[in-house]
Amino acid sequence: MIRIEDLSHRFQGAQSPVLESLSLVLGEGEYVALIGPNGCGKTTLVKHLNGLLMPTAGVVSVDGMSTGDKRRITEIRCRVGMIFQDPDHQIVGMTVEEDVAFGPGNLRLAPREIRARVDRALEAVGLAGLRHRHPHSLSGGEKQLLALAGVLAMDPRYLVLDEPLSSLDHASRTRVLDLVKVLKEKGITVIHVTHDMDEVARADRIVVMDKGRIVADDAPSRIFSRVEWLKALGLAPPYPADLAWRLRCRGADIGAHVLTMEQAVNAICALRQTGGIEERFEEKRIDEGGL
Amino acid sequence: MKGVFKVYEHQGTGLMRLDPRPKIIAAAALSLVCLQSGVPFLVLATLAAAAVAAGARLGPRRLFSAVRPALPFIVVIFVLHAFSVQGDLPRYFGVGPVRMTREGLFEGIILAWRFSLLVLAGFLLLATTPAASLTSGMERLLRPVRALGISSHDLALMVTLALRLIPTLKDEVESLRHAEMARGADFAAGGILARGRAFSGLALPLSLALFRRCDRLVAAMHARAYDGGPRTDLHELSLFARDRVIIVLSVLAGLASFFV
Numbered sequence: 001m002i003r004i005e006d007l008s009h010r011f012q013g014a015q016s017p018v019l020e021s022l023s024l025v026l027g028e029g030e031y032v033a034l035i036g037p038n039g040c041g042k043t044t045l046v047k048h049l050n051g052l053l054m055p056t057a058g059v060v061s062v063d064g065m066s067t068g069d070k071r072r073i074t075e076i077r078c079r080v081g082m083i084f085q086d087p088d089h090q091i092v093g094m095t096v097e098e099d100v101a102f103g104p105g106n107l108r109l110a111p112r113e114i115r116a117r118v119d120r121a122l123e124a125v126g127l128a129g130l131r132h133r134h135p136h137s138l139s140g141g142e143k144q145l146l147a148l149a150g151v152l153a154m155d156p157r158y159l160v161l162d163e164p165l166s167s168l169d170h171a172s173r174t175r176v177l178d179l180v181k182v183l184k185e186k187g188i189t190v191i192h193v194t195h196d197m198d199e200v201a202r203a204d205r206i207v208v209m210d211k212g213r214i215v216a217d218d219a220p221s222r223i224f225s226r227v228e229w230l231k232a233l234g235l236a237p238p239y240p241a242d243l244a245w246r247l248r249c250r251g252a253d254i255g256a257h258v259l260t261m262e263q264a265v266n267a268i269c270a271l272r273q274t275g276g277i278e279e280r281f282e283e284k285r286i287d288e289g290g291l
Numbered sequence: 292m293k294g295v296f297k298v299y300e301h302q303g304t305g306l307m308r309l310d311p312r313p314k315i316i317a318a319a320a321l322s323l324v325c326l327q328s329g330v331p332f333l334v335l336a337t338l339a340a341a342a343v344a345a346g347a348r349l350g351p352r353r354l355f356s357a358v359r360p361a362l363p364f365i366v367v368i369f370v371l372h373a374f375s376v377q378g379d380l381p382r383y384f385g386v387g388p389v390r391m392t393r394e395g396l397f398e399g400i401i402l403a404w405r406f407s408l409l410v411l412a413g414f415l416l417l418a419t420t421p422a423a424s425l426t427s428g429m430e431r432l433l434r435p436v437r438a439l440g441i442s443s444h445d446l447a448l449m450v451t452l453a454l455r456l457i458p459t460l461k462d463e464v465e466s467l468r469h470a471e472m473a474r475g476a477d478f479a480a481g482g483i484l485a486r487g488r489a490f491s492g493l494a495l496p497l498s499l500a501l502f503r504r505c506d507r508l509v510a511a512m513h514a515r516a517y518d519g520g521p522r523t524d525l526h527e528l529s530l531f532a533r534d535r536v537i538i539v540l541s542v543l544a545g546l547a548s549f550f551v
Contacts, residue, residue, distance in 0.1 A: 047510075050514055052510055052513055052514060073518075074516045074518060077513070077514060077515070077516040078516055081514075082511075082514040084507065084510070084511055084514075086507065088459055088504075089504060089507035089508055089511060090507070090508070090511035090514075091455070092451070092452065092455065092508070092511070092512060092515075093423065093451070093455070094421070094422040094423045094426075094451060094454060094455055095421065095422075095423060097525060098423040098525060101524070101525035102512075102515055102517070103515040103516055104523075105522040105523050105524055105525065106515060106516040106517045106518065106522055107516060107523075108521060108522065108523045109523055110523065111523060111524060111525060111526065111527035112527070114523065114524070114525050115525060118525060132421075134458075135455075136458040136459070150515060151515070154515065154516065
């Protein structure tokens, strides 16, 4: 469990704090999406989870270990793996397998153990065939999979994704997301910072931040039913949820649980069968005829 | 700039799996021989280098492409010696006061030979050793300098990161250049001076971009539990009898080069 208590953070020389007395508990096996407008402090917050940043006030603890405890910081960084936005900024090795070996090497594991972990991690992300390649020659998606392999080789319990998919095409994005889903099912807690609302819809829980504070923390269906509030924050709900909301505004009988395209299609088809939407189509046709 | 990391191509020959330490020592010994040994020893060294090249399946074309960048330098050395060394004048060559002597010709050839072999020594090492294995070999060989307060681990990691950042740096220059070109800068116009000035305009944004990049890289390294000091490596370095033989022979050859 990651426990954040009364966390405040102020960058040196800054007027106002980036994070202000923020508290949050991230449980085992959860998939939490962290959203909020640009500059709301999402990245600053997640950098506290593995001690890359230290709280100005308050405490962050991972499985009971405070990130302020210098002797436990390596253990904390093993448990909390982190993937950053730009894959080029996180590759250290000269070859794919060397890069994956960087983390285990820092733990001073025996070469045999490193080899086993590297093989396992590369197998898990599907890059085993590219192990001798120069990381620079990989595609953007492959680079992020490589970053993921580098983290998996550390055997993490928590996986922090700081907008790692924003520069990827649809296919690579899906590939990484599917892998994250598999990891989640294996019991790894996922904390996913993102602007992409379709990615957010995959989460069990959404934490919304604004101006350094948490302004909402709820299930996706509950968050996305507050469409006007989201829009006021500068965020947009996923397209299907927006569609459902617009239909609801027109009086259609659609519940707030619509988050994915699949659910939207089902809900609209259900409407047609109950006749809830037929009437309006009828009216429209008459209108057009009148013109 | 392309050189260092484009040289190695993974082929899985036995030479490439060899421990990097004997290879580094052998290349160093070969360099010493190139620089100071007499012709008989030079012939032996050339044969040894040829054997290594054959073992690594590096054909004459690859070898020549390695020497090519140094070719102008080698030609200048040859010409300078061929025409300046005093001695018997062969009847068939020479214009006015510029005459090629037999001794000069001989000396020029030897020097060109030495330098080509020196370049090849480096090339053979780089072409048969993955950069990662090269740096871990260096790290092991440099461990004694820890007595001077320098951490060979940090040194090795530094070299790896430097090598790793070269292609990234190249991309960064390219994207900055394009950004400037999109705003009307012309990198192709004018003489060398004008072009140099155009490129010097990239220096500041490039340094800024690099610092930002390094900052992020350091954060990513810390996130993967990097904490300075000793690390372990994917490749286990262990010396077999064969490696020891190579090391001993190389050290002997290196020492002999001072006398033969």
